[in-house]
Amino acid sequence: MSLSAAQRREYRAIAHNLKPVILVGDKGLSEGLMQELDRALDDHELIKVKVATTDREARQEIISELCAQSGAELVQVIGKIAIIIRRAKKPNPKLSNLSH
16 A cells, blocks of 8 residues: 555644654564554554664664554654554544544
8 A cells, every 4th residue: 555645745744743652762673562553553543653763774674664564654754753654444533643
């Protein structure tokens, strides 16, 4: 599922006011972090992830790995913040960032 330019623009606008819900530290991707990412994507669909590493290449690898393991699509990366999306099968209208 590749995102069109119009979809990316819409998702960026929605994500503008969101705070990062997942923080990836120097330890990288743990099993607990991946479980929390899955839960956040199931609940909110569109989330921000902050990758707190100073190495740009390592940060890009972590973001790619996050998307690959979770089945999420990368919307945008600005600095240490990545916006990712994964549509829920049954979105919860009270929690989803896309149903407002």
